[in-house]
Amino acid sequence: MMQPGxxxxxxxRPRKSVLTPACALALSLGLLVSSLPAAAQSTVAExxxxxxxxxxxxxxxxxxxxxxxxxxxxxxxxxDIKTKYPDRNELVAILVDATKRNPLTVMPPFGRNRLLxxxxxxxxxxxxxxx
Amino acid sequence: xxxxxxxxxxxxxxxxLAFAGAPAAAADTVDPVADAKAFKKFFTDKFPKxxxxxxxxxxxxxxxxxxxxxxxxxQFPPYEFSLExxxxxxxxxxxxGKSYEDCFPNKGIGIxxxxxxxxxxxxxxxxxxxxxxRCREANGxxxxxxxxxxxxxxxxxxAFTSRGKPFDIKIPNDPRALAAYENGKEYFYTRRGQLNFxxxxxxxxxxxxxxxxxxxxxxxxxxxxxxxxxxxxxxxxTTSRRFTTCNSQIRGVPFNPQDDEYRNVEYYLSYVxxxxxxxxxxxxx
Numbered sequence: 001m002m003q004p005g006x007x008x009x010x011x012x013r014p015r016k017s018v019l020t021p022a023c024a025l026a027l028s029l030g031l032l033v034s035s036l037p038a039a040a041q042s043t044v045a046e047x048x049x050x051x052x053x054x055x056x057x058x059x060x061x062x063x064x065x066x067x068x069x070x071x072x073x074x075x076x077x078x079x080d081i082k083t084k085y086p087d088r089n090e091l092v093a094i095l096v097d098a099t100k101r102n103p104l105t106v107m108p109p110f111g112r113n114r115l116l117x118x119x120x121x122x123x124x125x126x127x128x129x130x131x
Numbered sequence: 132x133x134x135x136x137x138x139x140x141x142x143x144x145x146x147x148l149a150f151a152g153a154p155a156a157a158a159d160t161v162d163p164v165a166d167a168k169a170f171k172k173f174f175t176d177k178f179p180k181x182x183x184x185x186x187x188x189x190x191x192x193x194x195x196x197x198x199x200x201x202x203x204x205x206q207f208p209p210y211e212f213s214l215e216x217x218x219x220x221x222x223x224x225x226x227x228g229k230s231y232e233d234c235f236p237n238k239g240i241g242i243x244x245x246x247x248x249x250x251x252x253x254x255x256x257x258x259x260x261x262x263x264x265r266c267r268e269a270n271g272x273x274x275x276x277x278x279x280x281x282x283x284x285x286x287x288x289x290a291f292t293s294r295g296k297p298f299d300i301k302i303p304n305d306p307r308a309l310a311a312y313e314n315g316k317e318y319f320y321t322r323r324g325q326l327n328f329x330x331x332x333x334x335x336x337x338x339x340x341x342x343x344x345x346x347x348x349x350x351x352x353x354x355x356x357x358x359x360x361x362x363x364x365x366x367x368x369t370t371s372r373r374f375t376t377c378n379s380q381i382r383g384v385p386f387n388p389q390d391d392e393y394r395n396v397e398y399y400l401s402y403v404x405x406x407x408x409x410x411x412x413x414x415x416x
Contacts, residue, residue: 074337106337
């Protein structure tokens with residue numbers, strides 16, 4: 001089965017016919033993560049690790065993030081992300097290539113330039129959604 | 132690909148340096164005088180409280196607490212040892228009896244503000260570090276490493292004897308000089324490497340911001356304090372060392388010190404800081 005957090009970047013809309021209504025509802029509301037607490041925990045932890053790792057996301061270079069030390073100030077503090085970006089696809093898009101939103105941004109295009117894999121981006125997004 | 136990069140770099144230059152007022156037709160002609168004016172205006176508009184001559188203090192000009200720390204540090208400057216060594220080295224004759232003073236105008240004293248210059252015979256930019264090594268080689272001495280202590284000591288001494296003199300970089304009426312300037316400028320604004328950074332991403336778009344614990348220096352006056360003592364390096368760093376370090380930090384491929392690209396970018400950055408005083412050697416956190 002599909003692991004939460006490992007969804008392909010452009011996840012096809014789930015075909016309702018093969019899913020129970022409850023499951024389809026969970027998916028479309030983005031509740032899959034919270035419906036599987038144990039597995040979700042591990043991708044959240046992995047996402048945090050990747051976000052803080054200097055050789056991976058190194059997001060703290062520019063962003064203040066809860067739980068991190070020595071944050072930079074180039075980007076906004078990452079708080080209330082879940083409220084600000086209820087749709088995880090928006091976060092995925094920002095991580096894949098932030099220059100699409102803002103051609104002059106200093107944020108590196110993590111997906112486009114293969115700094116992070118799709119799987120890693122998804123784990124980081126799981127983590128961001130806890131902020 | 133190439134045109135996409137150009138587009139991005141020009142877009143950045145336009146956005147960052149507000150060339151908007153320039154007539155469209157002039158957009159493609161190289162106008163260093165107008166560049167330097169727009170460049171200064173960009174930084175003085177962005178930091179209205181910082182005095183023009185204070186930009187040479189790099190990160191310290193951006194933050195009042197840091198500025199105070201810096202003034203305390205200047206009581207016992209950590210570059211003192213390097214300055215002493217440089218003075219000694221500069222005075223000591225080569226094996227052939229000549230010395231550095233024979234290679235430079237005014238015996239090498241008080242001339243830092245004129246480097247880099249465009250050498251019309253060679254058709255290229257000559258930096259102070261390069262001129263020092265050429266002086267050594269012309270006198271039968273092996274060149275120094277561009278990134279190590281000896282070069283830092285010599286340039287520290289030469290900067291010290293030039294303190295307070297305004298940068299006075301000339302672009303002679305030679306199309307190759309203008310091209311070197313333009314190439315340096317293009318290098319400075321072109322994003323590259325996996326992280327998609329240009330020099331301007333950090334030093335034009337984000338000066339005063341913290342990148343982890345480091346406060347980014349503004350590009351205006353960024354070379355006036357070179358060479359610098361950095362606590363993080365527990366030692367001195369030349370301009371070559373700083374350029375190559377910045378380049379490898381962004382996972383870009385650094386060139387070799389004194390490759391044409393770096394000579395040109397030093398020419399561009401020094402020219403647009405014309406009028407700001409030499410303050411080297413400097414000390415940094």
